[in-house]
Amino acid sequence: MAERKINGVVKQALELGPTIAFFVIYLKIKEQTFTILGTEYSGFIVAALVFIPILLAAMAALWALSGTISRMQIFTAFMVIFFGGLTAWFNDERFFKMKTTIVYGFLAALLGIGLLRGQSWLRLVMGELLPMQPEGWMILTRRLTAMFVALAVANEVIWRTLSTETWVKLETFAMPVALVAFLWWQIFALQRFLIEAEDDTPQA
Numbered sequence: 001m002a003e004r005k006i007n008g009v010v011k012q013a014l015e016l017g018p019t020i021a022f023f024v025i026y027l028k029i030k031e032q033t034f035t036i037l038g039t040e041y042s043g044f045i046v047a048a049l050v051f052i053p054i055l056l057a058a059m060a061a062l063w064a065l066s067g068t069i070s071r072m073q074i075f076t077a078f079m080v081i082f083f084g085g086l087t088a089w090f091n092d093e094r095f096f097k098m099k100t101t102i103v104y105g106f107l108a109a110l111l112g113i114g115l116l117r118g119q120s121w122l123r124l125v126m127g128e129l130l131p132m133q134p135e136g137w138m139i140l141t142r143r144l145t146a147m148f149v150a151l152a153v154a155n156e157v158i159w160r161t162l163s164t165e166t167w168v169k170l171e172t173f174a175m176p177v178a179l180v181a182f183l184w185w186q187i188f189a190l191q192r193f194l195i196e197a198e199d200d201t202p203q204a
Contacts, residue, residue, distance in 0.1 A: 006066040014062045015073075022051040023172045030165060044164055045087055048096045052084045079103055097159040100171055101152045108148035111141050136193025140186055147182050151175055 029043035041049075059077055063069045083099040086092075114121035120137040122144060132140075155175070159167045 004065070004067045006062075010065065011062070014058045014065075018051060018055040018058045019172055019176075021054050022047055023168060025050055026165075026168050039091060041088070041091060042093065044093050044168075045091065045096075048084050048087055048093070052081055055080055075106075076103065093164065094159070097155075097164075097167060097171075100155045100175070104148045104152035104155065108145050108152065111145040111148070115141060115145065130187070131195040132190065133193040133195060136190045139193070140190060143186060144183075147179065151179065 026044060026047040029046060032043045032046075034041050034043070034046050055077060059069060059073060062073075079099050079102065083095045083102075086095040111121060115138075120134070120141040122141045123132075123134070123137040127137075155171065158170055162170075
């Protein structure tokens with residue numbers, strides 16, 4: 001299916017909506033306990049399980065409207081389903097919390113492998129969106145790799161030492177905002193490596 005343009009607001013709603021829905025559902029049922037097939041589950045685990053079909057429905061809608069789904073979205077969905085399943089099977093919320101660590105750790109490892117090969121695999125993914133000199137891509141890749149490592153470590157510290165509610169709030173809002181802010185900061189910091197688009201307008 002060919003990629004189609006989609007309204008930006010709708011795209012953002014489909015990408016961010018499931019996470020916001022998980023946050024809202026958790027806040028509403030966090031103090032409750034649910035008995036399913038004779039097993040008691042906390043509100044957090046139930047919210048995590050409800051999050052899975054919401055995420056898949058949003059991805060299906062995004063695919064239907066735009067005709068494409070990114071590899072990162074597919075990977076994230078797989079991790080959510082896998083660790084959500086482990087969370088339910090073992091009735092242990094730690095599996096769902098570890099998901100974030102593993103996702104950031106995987107991204108750091110993936111970029112790190114490229115760096116060891118002297119390549120910026122980030123450039124292969126984002127090169128068309130952000131024209132930049134190879135040196136700039138290597139710098140950005142090294143910094144983003146370090147950022148992913150920092151986020152993975154931060155997630156481990158947070159879920160192991162703080163309350164579940166604090167983890168939910170930080171994982172839902174603080175970490176994504178920190179990552180977006182970091183990327184914008186890097187774009188401005190690496191301005192000297194950006195390649196300006198050539199002006200094809202005929203001269204008078």
